[in-house]
Amino acid sequence: VNIVEIGEDPGRPLISVIGQGDVPVDDPRYDLAVKLGKALIDKGYRLVTGGYGGIMEGASMGARQSDKYTEGDVIGILKGFDRKASNRYVDIPITTGFGIARNQIVAGSDAVIAIGGGSGTLSEIAMAWQLGRLIIAYRVEGWSGKLADRTVDGRIRYPDIDDDMVYGVDGETDAVLMLDRYLTLYMDHY
């Protein structure tokens, strides 16, 4: 029988990595996703993606490269009911049947990190903003780059977080530093 230490707040934080599903493996952003996936697991986070290809696949593959990876760390939130549609690095394919409205689940995790991104990623960033989530964005081509270091709208989401914005980063080291600095602060408001 396992002895499991249980806190009040269940589970390790869930960090979503979002970005285009059609980024090829030789795109520099794919490599950024691999490194980010690995870094997140190294730091003890769990990974959530939309479960398909491109950035989602890269991050999921990277997660499995971490020495700290244990099976169950990589979650894919799928649009439909076909678990086999997920990329092969997903441990837990959550089949939702909600179509792109499942973006609300991806956007509603404990923090969201965007690498590039088209309209799907944009809808997730916008929803994460609405839901008050911590958002980190890579300064690369795509919507993450356009929104990095900016606010999505003029709303004051948290009066006690002076510099609330989409925090721009250039790589996984910065991204993890941002999580260190901000995650607890934001999660206290969820």
Added chain:
Amino acid sequence: VNIVEIGEDPGRPLISVIGQGDVPVDDPRYDLAVKLGKALIDKGYRLVTGGYGGIMEGASMGARQSDKYTEGDVIGILKGFDRKASNRYVDIPITTGFGIARNQIVAGSDAVIAIGGGSGTLSEIAMAWQLGRLIIAYRVEGWSGKLADRTVDGRIRYPDIDDDMVYGVDGETDAVLMLDRYLTLYMDHY
């Protein structure tokens, strides 16, 4: 007993008008929404909004000012289950319980017209793009202005629609012209 003429395609087209819920009545964009709501009903369309205040309220009020308005022309797609939360010009409050994921329904109508907008509107435009919808955007402050006359991402949504983009307009006359020109073309693809 009514004699109702029934075609193959049920119902008049549903046009969503989207924009911030906190635009005050003395904001010029509120007036634009009133005029647009009226123009849409004048032309025989039905109006869909998110059901709350600001732009949604303005468009709904305007719809009722049309001589062609009949009760039932104004639909509000609400986040929660409280029908009373809708603005008072809504004829049909659809209570969804889906939270902001209900944006998928607003974005998935027959066409979407944005006036300004913050993160909520942005998520709706992004989803409408993903869903292949006709999108028209006012060249005013807010996300509609930033995305007018642009594409949301590089995807070729319809090879046979050369100039597919978020069509920019300056007022209800232009908006209705755009619907005249493009709505059937886009609806053939839904």
Added chain:
Amino acid sequence: VNIVEIGEDPGRPLISVIGQGDVPVDDPRYDLAVKLGKALIDKGYRLVTGGYGGIMEGASMGARQSDKYTEGDVIGILKGFDRKASNRYVDIPITTGFGIARNQIVAGSDAVIAIGGGSGTLSEIAMAWQLGRLIIAYRVEGWSGKLADRTVDGRIRYPDIDDDMVYGVDGETDAVLMLDRYLTLYMDHY
């Protein structure tokens, strides 16, 4: 310009009629649905269905036979994004993209009336119960008959409604009487 009288509570009540989509037109329950649809519009209610065939089609056709019918009284809440998939009596096809989770919207209207029904109808009755909705069920073959005059579970939903249950009825006259007696009472709790 129309002069529209506006109360605090927007819109006429929305009554959902639910039942199997594959009931043929010569099934007695189809005829019950037609009569119910007509009776609901006669009394000033608006009709909501899942938008497809069988009971949903019958009720929608019936609605159009009422002298009080005006275009816009018949709403279909569809699973997908194809408006043409709705039956031809639907005035307002709401395309949701939520699959069968759209049952939450059908179940969350102001009251639900079931005529027969398989697993889909059963999920809607169960959800309507969870959402605290007024539920009326025909004493006919199918889940409406099995649950008529019973409670769905032991929960006390409303301490002030002594006889809260799935109210059994035998036809549209009874069904409308039940709405007369109970609808305001239940809606005060939504």
Added chain:
Amino acid sequence: VNIVEIGEDPGRPLISVIGQGDVPVDDPRYDLAVKLGKALIDKGYRLVTGGYGGIMEGASMGARQSDKYTEGDVIGILKGFDRKASNRYVDIPITTGFGIARNQIVAGSDAVIAIGGGSGTLSEIAMAWQLGRLIIAYRVEGWSGKLADRTVDGRIRYPDIDDDMVYGVDGETDAVLMLDRYLTLYMDHY
């Protein structure tokens, strides 16, 4: 770096355990849930629940008692966005914001096992039936007992599965045997 063996079908099967959230710990069904949760993990499955109390909590606690348990085996699909609302045995709280429509996700896992249950459980069984899922039900008080060894409706879901029904069981040994016998057969159809 881990060497992870990757098949075509990602991840271990996800088995949902459903039942009332208010079953107290001294109810015999709570104990059944604990034993079932343990047995599922013993056999290498992953556990999905609605994430709250009663049967959901019992099954989640039981999962952690298995010698094969690894952190990440217990998933809770929550109604709202508050991860802290989940029971303390949940490893992965998936916050959906879909309300009870999240039942579609619970019902859409690889198989569903019901222990008792009120209206919420009933809606999940009904949805699982609609989605073609393998359903196992304990012959105990509540909806699982009423539907055990029966079909939910007359639809022939799979012509090649002669005895398709809600398979009744009396305990975790039977439940696991049923999974052994039927899970692959059903999953081939998803």
